[in-house]
Amino acid sequence: MKCPFCGSPDTQVVDSRVSDEGDTVRRRRRCNVCDKRFTTFETAEVRLPQVVKQNGQRSEFDREKIRVSFHRALHKRPVPTQLVDEAISRILQKALAIGEREIPSRQIGEMVMTELAKLDKVAYIRFASVYRSFSDVEDFRDVIREVSKKD
């Protein structure tokens, strides 16, 4: 991308983030010649996919629902908001990267679990226990085992 100030093609991306709606990427760029900074907005050609629940019902991809899941799982856990935001952004980016019109809700749940496992083990177990609705003690042991392996 050319610098709008001096016209140099030598610019670089210094920061990149997905908008709350998940359909725009905002990039901060710096010109390597005049050192000025500017912002570009990139709109995805593919919108966030529709979410398909297990009962076949479709709904809009809801970033807020994902955020609520994180907050519930991370209740009173020492995890900085910024890390949570980054985790949610990664999920949105992955959902966009799939490039499909639909995504199974199960797949989003798995992505949330993957991110929680990296953030906080207690939160991961909390989420997994609700999400997988453990039917017996053995299921619970499996998750504990998974968490232990990640050390």
Ligand SMILES: [Zn+2]
């Ligand atoms: Zn420049």
